[in-house]
Structure formats: C-alpha cells, structure tokens
Amino acid sequence: MPLNIRKLDASAPDFAASLRAVLAFEAEDDRAIDAAVADILLDVRKRGDAAVLDYTRRFDRIDAADMAALEISSTELDAALEGLEPTRRAALEAAASRVRAFHEKQKIECGSHSWQYAEADGTVLGQRVTPLDRVGLYVPGGKAAYPSSVLMNAIPAQVAGVSEIIMTVPTPGGARNPLVLAAASLAGVNRVFAIGGAQAVGALAYGTATVPAVDKIVGPGNAYVACAKRRVFGTVGIDMIAGPSEILVICDGTTDPHWIAMDLFSQAEHDELAQSILLCPDEGFIGRVEAAANALLGDMPRSATIRASLEGRGAFIKVRDLAEACRIANDIAPEHLEISTQDPQQWAARIRHAGAIFLGRFTSESLGDYCAGPNHVLPTSRTARFSSPLGVYDFTKRSSIIEVSRAGAETLGEIAAELAYGEGLQAHARSAEFRMPARNADFEDQVEGDRNGASAGEQR
Amino acid sequence: MPLNIRKLDASAPDFAASLRAVLAFEAEDDRAIDAAVADILLDVRKRGDAAVLDYTRRFDRIDAADMAALEISSTELDAALEGLEPTRRAALEAAASRVRAFHEKQKIECGSHSWQYAEADGTVLGQRVTPLDRVGLYVPGGKAAYPSSVLMNAIPAQVAGVSEIIMTVPTPGGARNPLVLAAASLAGVNRVFAIGGAQAVGALAYGTATVPAVDKIVGPGNAYVACAKRRVFGTVGIDMIAGPSEILVICDGTTDPHWIAMDLFSQAEHDELAQSILLCPDEGFIGRVEAAANALLGDMPRSATIRASLEGRGAFIKVRDLAEACRIANDIAPEHLEISTQDPQQWAARIRHAGAIFLGRFTSESLGDYCAGPNHVLPTSRTARFSSPLGVYDFTKRSSIIEVSRAGAETLGEIAAELAYGEGLQAHARSAEFRMPARNADFEDQVEGDRNGASAGEQR
Numbered sequence: 017m018p019l020n021i022r023k024l025d026a027s028a029p030d031f032a033a034s035l036r037a038v039l040a041f042e043a044e045d046d047r048a049i050d051a052a053v054a055d056i057l058l059d060v061r062k063r064g065d066a067a068v069l070d071y072t073r074r075f076d077r078i079d080a081a082d083m084a085a086l087e088i089s090s091t092e093l094d095a096a097l098e099g100l101e102p103t104r105r106a107a108l109e110a111a112a113s114r115v116r117a118f119h120e121k122q123k124i125e126c127g128s129h130s131w132q133y134a135e136a137d138g139t140v141l142g143q144r145v146t147p148l149d150r151v152g153l154y155v156p157g158g159k160a161a162y163p164s165s166v167l168m169n170a171i172p173a174q175v176a177g178v179s180e181i182i183m184t185v186p187t188p189g190g191a192r193n194p195l196v197l198a199a200a201s202l203a204g205v206n207r208v209f210a211i212g213g214a215q216a217v218g219a220l221a222y223g224t225a226t227v228p229a230v231d232k233i234v235g236p237g238n239a240y241v242a243c244a245k246r247r248v249f250g251t252v253g254i255d256m257i258a259g260p261s262e263i264l265v266i267c268d269g270t271t272d273p274h275w276i277a278m279d280l281f282s283q284a285e286h287d288e289l290a291q292s293i294l295l296c297p298d299e300g301f302i303g304r305v306e307a308a309a310n311a312l313l314g315d316m317p318r319s320a321t322i323r324a325s326l327e328g329r330g331a332f333i334k335v336r337d338l339a340e341a342c343r344i345a346n347d348i349a350p351e352h353l354e355i356s357t358q359d360p361q362q363w364a365a366r367i368r369h370a371g372a373i374f375l376g377r378f379t380s381e382s383l384g385d386y387c388a389g390p391n392h393v394l395p396t397s398r399t400a401r402f403s404s405p406l407g408v409y410d411f412t413k414r415s416s417i418i419e420v421s422r423a424g425a426e427t428l429g430e431i432a433a434e435l436a437y438g439e440g441l442q443a444h445a446r447s448a449e450f451r452m453p454a455r456n457a458d459f460e461d462q463v464e465g466d467r468n469g470a471s472a473g474e475q476r
Numbered sequence: 477m478p479l480n481i482r483k484l485d486a487s488a489p490d491f492a493a494s495l496r497a498v499l500a501f502e503a504e505d506d507r508a509i510d511a512a513v514a515d516i517l518l519d520v521r522k523r524g525d526a527a528v529l530d531y532t533r534r535f536d537r538i539d540a541a542d543m544a545a546l547e548i549s550s551t552e553l554d555a556a557l558e559g560l561e562p563t564r565r566a567a568l569e570a571a572a573s574r575v576r577a578f579h580e581k582q583k584i585e586c587g588s589h590s591w592q593y594a595e596a597d598g599t600v601l602g603q604r605v606t607p608l609d610r611v612g613l614y615v616p617g618g619k620a621a622y623p624s625s626v627l628m629n630a631i632p633a634q635v636a637g638v639s640e641i642i643m644t645v646p647t648p649g650g651a652r653n654p655l656v657l658a659a660a661s662l663a664g665v666n667r668v669f670a671i672g673g674a675q676a677v678g679a680l681a682y683g684t685a686t687v688p689a690v691d692k693i694v695g696p697g698n699a700y701v702a703c704a705k706r707r708v709f710g711t712v713g714i715d716m717i718a719g720p721s722e723i724l725v726i727c728d729g730t731t732d733p734h735w736i737a738m739d740l741f742s743q744a745e746h747d748e749l750a751q752s753i754l755l756c757p758d759e760g761f762i763g764r765v766e767a768a769a770n771a772l773l774g775d776m777p778r779s780a781t782i783r784a785s786l787e788g789r790g791a792f793i794k795v796r797d798l799a800e801a802c803r804i805a806n807d808i809a810p811e812h813l814e815i816s817t818q819d820p821q822q823w824a825a826r827i828r829h830a831g832a833i834f835l836g837r838f839t840s841e842s843l844g845d846y847c848a849g850p851n852h853v854l855p856t857s858r859t860a861r862f863s864s865p866l867g868v869y870d871f872t873k874r875s876s877i878i879e880v881s882r883a884g885a886e887t888l889g890e891i892a893a894e895l896a897y898g899e900g901l902q903a904h905a906r907s908a909e910f911r912m913p914a915r916n917a918d919f920e921d922q923v924e925g926d927r928n929g930a931s932a933g934e935q936r
Binding site: 114129133139143144162195232252253257259274278281312322360370372376378380383389394395397401403405407414415416421431436440441442445446447448450451458 | 563564567568570571574578581582585586587588589591593599600601603604606608609622623624655691692706709710712713717732734735738739741742744745746772776777778782820824827828829830831832833834835836837838839840841842843844845846847848849850851854855857859860861862863864865867869873874875876877878879880881882884885888889890891892894895896898899900901902903904905906907908910911918
C-alpha cells in the first residue's frame with residue numbers, strides 16, 4: 017500500500033490552522049504516571065538502596081542481593097570496549113574524538129572563562145565560571161539504548177571539567193548492552209549502575225548509601241523518567257524534557273529525491289511519534305520524493321515505524337518560495353533543519369529558531385547524529401525558541417564577583433540606600449550607610465580594625 | 477527579649493547533621509495548590525482573556541470590563557517615571573545604567589557571539605547565538621513589589637537583544653505601584669498587564685487574544701506562580717524556581733560587628749524564611765555580633781520579621797579557621813556569600829559554589845541588590861551547585877551549524893553508517909551512504925543535479 021502522507025499548500029487559506037494541527041503534540045499529562053513517580057521518588061528518598069532494589073526487582077526483573085551487584089565495574093566497561101569488533105570500535109573512537117574536538121572548541125567560544133574588570137575607583141566586578149562537581153547521566157535501556165547518546169552526554173561534561181560522571185542504565189532481565197558499556201568506557205564515565213526509571217532518577221537526585229547524589233541529571237528517558245526529572249528539578253539541575261524527534265527539510269528541488277526521502281526516513285524510523293516534514297516550492301519534486309519514499313520503504317527493516325510516523329505526523333508542504341520556507345521553519349522551530357539547496361548559507365541566515373542546521377545536500381542529518389562533532393541532544397517540540405543543544409555550558413555555572421572599594425562604597429551606598437528606603441527595606445539601607453563616613457558618625461572608629469588589618473596585611 | 481540565634485561549632489561531632497537541619501527547607505509540595513494551578517492553567521488555555529478576567533476579579537478584586545482595561549499604557553509608565561521625586565529617580569537611573577553596563581560586558585564575555593571553523597576537507601562546524609524573540613517578566617505585587625527586580629530582569633533581556641518584553645504585575649484592589657511602573661518605563665518594557673498569579677503565567681505561556689504568547693517567563697512569585705512556572709516549563713522556558721533568600725557571611729573577626737549584624741539583618745528582613753548565617757573562627761567576635769544585633773534590632777521597622785528569620789533559620793557557626801569556613805560555604809552553596817576578611821581573594825579562590833561573592837568589608841550585599849551592576853536574581857537553596865545568576869545568556873540560545881563537504885561526507889559517512897548499523901538504524905546508515913560514491917552505484921547520476929546547480933550558482 018503506498019504511503020499516505022499529508023500534503024499541505026502554504027498558500028491555502030487554512031494553512032496556519034493545518035500546520036498547527038500537524039505540529040500539535042501533547043506531552044503525556046498522565047496523572048497516573050505522575051502519582052506513581054511521586055510515590056517512587058518519596059520511597060527512594062526515604063529507603064534509599066532498599067527501595068531502588070525493590071523497584072529494580074519489580075520493573076526490570078533483576079533480583080540483586082544488594083546495590084553492589086547492580087554496579088557495573090570499570091573492568092566490565094573496559095572489557096566491553098576491548099570486545100568490540102575492530103571496525104565498530106574504530107568508528108566509535110573516531111566519533112568520540114570528533115565530538116570531543118567540537119566541544120573543546122565550544123569551551124573556548126562559549127564563554128566558559130572567568131572575567132572581571134575594575135572601575136576607576138577600584139571597585140571590581142566580574143563572573144567566575146566553574147564546572148559542576150558531579151553529574152548523573154541517564155541512559156535508556158532496551159531498544160532505544162544508543163551508544164552515541166552516551167558519548168554526546170558524557171563528553172561535554174568531561175570537557176567542562178566535571179570531576180565525576182555517574183551513569184545509570186536499566187538492564188531489563190539483566191541484559192547489558194555491550195556497545196553502551198563500551199561507549200561509557202570510551203567517554204570516561206566514572207561509575208555505572210544498572211538501574212533505570214524514576215528510581216534511578218531519585219537515586220541520583222537524593223543519593224543513597226551506594227549511589228552518590230549528583231548536581232545535575234542529563235539524558236533522555238521514557239514518560240516515567242521525564243516526569244521524575246521534572247519533579248526533582250530544583251533539588252538537582254536537569255537538561256530538558258525531550259519530546260519526539262523531528263526533522264524539517266527545506267529543499268529547492270535540485271537534490272536527488274531519494275536522498276531527501278531517506279533523510280525523512282532517518283527521523284521517522286526512531287519512533288511512531290517522530291516528525292518528518294518537507295518544505296519545497298516545486299510540486300513536481302515533492303511528487304518525486306513521494307515516489308522515492310514508496311520505492312525505498314520496502315527495504316527498510318523498520319518500515320512499519322517509518323510508515324506510522326510519516327502517515328501520522330509527517331507532511332509535504334508546498335511553499336511559494338524558499339523565503340516562505342524559512343518563515344515557516346522559524347515558526348516550527350525544528351530540532352533538526354536540513355537546508356538542501358544551492359547556496360544554503362543565504363537561507364540559513366534567515367533562520368532564527370532551530371536546534372541544529374544542516375547545510376547543503378551532502379550534510380545528511382545522520383552525520384550530525386553520530387560524528388560530525390556538534391551535540392545530537394537538541395531541543396524538540398518548538399523549544400528551540402528558547403533552548404540550545406546540550407553543550408559545555410550545561411555543565412558549568414557562574415558566580416558573580418563584587419568587590420567594592422572604600423570610595424565605591426560611598427557612591428554606590430548613596431544609590432542603594434535611596435532605593436532601599438523606597439522599597440521599605442531599612443536594613444538594606446543601613447547596611448550600605450554603615451560603610452559611608454558621611455552617614456555614619458562612628459565610621460572612623462569602625463574602620464580602625466580595618467586600618468590595623470590593612471597595615472598588618474601590608475607587613476606580610 | 478534578646479535574640480535567640482542558634483550557635484553551632486564546626487568541630488562538634490554532630491555538626492554535619494546540625495548543619496543539614498539548619499539548611500533543610502522543603503519547597504511547599506502542596507497538592508491543593510498544584511491542583512488549583514492545573515485547573516487555572518487549563519482554563520486560561522481554553523478560555524483565554526475571559527478566564528484571566530474571571531480570576532483577576534476573584535483574586536485581585538478588579539472588575540475589569542475587558543483585558544484592554546488591564547493593560548497599563550506606556551503613557552502611564554512614563555508618567556510614573558516623570559512623577560518620581562528627583563533623588564529617587566536619579567538613584568533608579570544610576571542603578572539601571574550600572575546594571576546595563578555590567579550586562580553589556582557580560583554579553584561580550586559570556587559567549588553570546590556566533591562562531592564557526594572549517595576543517596581541512598572543507599566541512600564547516602559551529603554555533604550561532606540568537607536572542608529570544610519575546611520574553612515574559614512576572615513581577616510580584618503587594619509588599620514584595622521591588623522596582624529593582626524589574627531592572628534586574630528586564631535589562632539583561634534587552635541587552636541580549638530580545639525584541640519584546642511583556643510584563644505582568646498583579647495590582648490587588650487596583651493599587652498600582654508607581655516605583656514599579658517607573659522601573660518598567662526606565663528598563664524599556666514593551667507592554668504591561670495588571671494581572672498576576674497562575675492566570676498571568678498561563679496567559680504568557682499560551683497567549684490569549686490580548687496577551688501575546690512569550691518564549692520564556694522570568695521573575696519571582698508566590699507558591700502559585702512557582703507551581704505554574706514548573707507546569708508550563710517546556711511550552712516556554714523558565715528561569716528558576718526561587719526559594720527563600722540567603723546570606724552566608726565569612727568573617728575573620730576584624731570587621732565592625734555592627735556592620736556584620738546589619739548585613740545579616742538585610743537578608744532576614746526579606747522574609748521569615750530567609751536565612752542568615754555567619755561563619756567565624758573567633759568566638760569572641762561572634763559574641764560581639766550577637767550583642768550588636770541585639771542593640772540594633774529595636775530600630776528596625778521590620779524587627780519582627782528579622783527576629784523570626786534569625787531565630788528560625790539563622791545560625792552563628794564557629795569554625796576552626798577560614799579554610800574550614802570555605803569548605804562549609806561550598807557545602808551550603810549560598811545565594812549570597814560575603815567574605816569580610818583581610819585579603820578576601822585568597823579565600824574567594826577556594827569557593828566553588830555561590831550565586832554571588834561579595835569581597836571585602838566595604839562590599840555590603842545590599843550594594844549588589846541594587847546597583848553594583850551584577851544581577852540580583854541568584855540561585856537559592858543550594859542550586860548554585862548547578863545554576864547561575866540571571867544573565868544575558870538566559871535570553872539567548874544556540875543553534876548548531878553543520879555543513880559537510882563532499883569529501884567530508886565520505887569520511888564521516890563511513891563512521892556514521894558503521895554506528896547506525898550498530899544501533900539498528902538502517903535509514904540513518906543509508907542516508908549517509910547515499911552521499912558516498914563507493915556505496916552508492918547511482919551516485920554520479922544523483923549529484924548531476926548538484927553539478928548543474930553548482931555551475932548555475934557559479935554563473936551568478
């Protein structure tokens with residue numbers, strides 16, 4: 017049966033509404049899941065390891081005597097790497113090294129250096145940038161266990177200077193995925209626990225006797241994991257709540273239609289809810305992409321998922337021109353945007369919102385997924401309007417530095433006291449005024465200690 | 477009655493547990509609030525303006541005919557600024573200008589520039605940094621309505637290049653705070669609505685016929701607002717969920733004890749739940765700070781709040797030395813850290829986790845609250861372990877740029893295809909292989925269009 021993919025025309029009067037309907041995706045707001053997760057988190061907080069063991073027994077069917085039995089040793093991780101078939105190992109190493117190189121560059125460019133400046137009166141202002149101490153990396157188990165995700169989450173943390181990376185990965189029925197373990201070894205993950213679900217999120221957020229509490233939890237997961245991350249946000253940092261993956265392809269109609277069809281497939285094969293959309297001004301080309309998709313589908317081992325995704329959430333959209341395509345792309349704010357056109361830079365310059373922009377016909381999105389270097393953890397569901405790819409900046413934080421000179425305390429004190437009185441905060445005002453000779457009769461007595469101290473300091 | 481402030485000794489065997497007890501603060505996990513907020517958000521999403529008007533009638537006792545009546549015009553904002561007493565206006569302008577100068581510096585230093593680099597084979601990688609389009613600024617009403625917060629939230633957004641800032645501020649009983657309106661005028665807020673609570677958060681997140689939907693909501697609020705922000709996170713970005721304010725003072729015992737006492741007061745006067753802690757190696761000095769606090773308390777208009785805060789959540793902690801004080805400070809990860817010592821830099825160098833660090837005895841925290849320049853919106857409740865002061869970076873986001881050359885598609889394709897097959901994602905592999913001549917018999921036919929296109933491009 018030929019693929020039945022939705023076709024829209026951007027010049028149709030109801031286009032805006034049709035597009036909204038295509039994009040509409042409600043993150044599961046399941047009160048049953050929410051209540052179950054709340055209970056699990058509370059239990060893990062209260063009973064620690066014992067609770068984690070119970071849930072792992074129940075959900076993953078692993079009857080571990082204690083948490084130590086659920087820790088995957090570095091020996092086992094390294095053995096997994098050693099055990100890889102050489103071509104695969106070389107590919108994983110090449111990917112890791114490219115991802116590391118990009119993030120090293122990002123560390124330099126993204127403002128992860130501390131800075132400060134002095135004003136004329138000696139007051140110093142600035143910010144210090146420091147890495148997080150300890151980070152938790154949630155890796156999904158089962159069919160969505162992707163070694164590339166281990167690299168993409170762990171490497172930026174390492175590059176940022178995080179001292180300890182704790183990974184959790186559920187192993188339902190006890191099956192450990194050697195590629196995932198190999199990636200953990202390669203990426204320099206410090207400790208790995210074979211646990212998952214809300215109980216793993218709880219263990220990382222609150223800590224147990226065995227699992228150390230982390231400062232931030234990153235990595236994708238199912239509805240329980242997403243719900244747990246939302247709930248522990250505040251106790252720890254979280255990266256984002258990921259929705260289904262998306263690709264938006266803008267094509268001028270000069271790329272081989274088979275290439276475009278396969279690019280749409282590469283997103284659709286992830287998940288029935290994944291979204292693949294093509295924007296093109298050439299109706300004939302859209303027809304050729306559709307024909308190519310029908311010709312290629314049969315060879316795809318995941319053809320059922322691809323069909324469900326394309327028919328349920330995919331779309332071919334005919335646009336007036338590429339400028340309109342860019343406007344629609346900004347409205348969609350896609351996770352992945354492929355600009356498969358001549359002179360793609362001119363169109364990229366018009367894009368304001370997208371997780372990653374793939375330029376030119378040789379840049380298939382799958383190269384970015386694995387090894388181009390930039391991170392494949394990207395904002396989904398229109399969140400590229402306000403959020404960014406996972407990066408070194410997600411594993412650092414800033415502290416403001418304020419050192420006001422004696423002269424600065426007078427000029428700034430005037431302003432602060434005036435505004436503090438205006439806000440009815442007298443202690444704020446007085447605290448500033450204590451440092452101002454004109455407003456503090458005892459000032460000279462009070463800085464006496466300072467003078468002595470200062471001279472003591474000078475004597476050192 | 478003299479202040480009864482908890483005293484701890486860091487060398488006591490139960491110190492770790494005592495410190496935990498002092499720091500313990502459970503964000504309200506009130507299921508009634510959560511359910512009420514969920515209902516309000518759903519209603520605003522469904523009924524828009526009508527729902528917002530209903531809740532504003534009910535909670536703020538304002539019987540507005542329509543949303544237009546709840547919009548505060550720019551004329552009214554400007555009039556509020558014009559109407560300020562000259563000294564106050566000058567102070568507000570001086571503060572705004574210093575906050576702007578600091579954030580302009582931050583914009584340069586914090587990595588808000590786009591960057592890219594080319595590899596040997598012509599592949600280009602990088603990141604583009606762009607401002608958010610539209611931001612919502614929630615300003616609390618009533619007693620906690622702080623004009624300084626308007627400046628601190630709006631100015632970094634403006635500096636980042638956000639095109640539109642929409643502010644909401646509840647005006648219970650219709651009372652509009654002229655200082656807040658003046659600050660909005662001064663900071664360049666684009667539109668202001670006199671609405672608040674979960675209904676304002678919903679209006680900003682989903683948009684109504686009158687209130688435009690924003691991309692991110694920043695600003696503090698009560699338990700309903702915090703709960704609503706947590707719930708709309710994902711639809712829009714949010715800044716953080718703020719807890720009670722905190723100050724930690726490290727003092728070597730050479731600063732005037734009155735100054736230190738007043739600094740502790742300046743945090744305590746905010747809120748009964750605010751937390752003020754002093755770390756000092758000199759037991760005699762701790763006694764003098766306590767005596768000063770008792771002497772100063774009577775003059776404080778907010779003495780009841782100060783007393784409740786200091787007695788309920790404050791602490792004087794005797795430490796062995798300043799090195800130990802720094803270790804404890806890292807564990808507390810305070811919002812505000814004052815290092816009131818000789819040679820404060822040597823101790824600041826040991827601090828890993830703090831929202832803002834105030835160095836030297838002249839740097840009262842209140843100078844930072846109003847006008848030093850750095851932001852006063854800071855991570856609370858130990859979240860400085862993983863988050864940062866509000867800044868220009870909160871109003872920008874990044875898009876990755878990937879442009880793979882024809883040669884790059886071959887080398888990267890090898891790696892990507894190998895890993896994609898390993899992950900069972902055949903469409904990913906094929907999509908890469910289509911761009912590799914060695915793996916694609918039809919390659920030359922398929923790039924024919926590209927060649928033609930390229931020559932067409934060259935002819936321009």
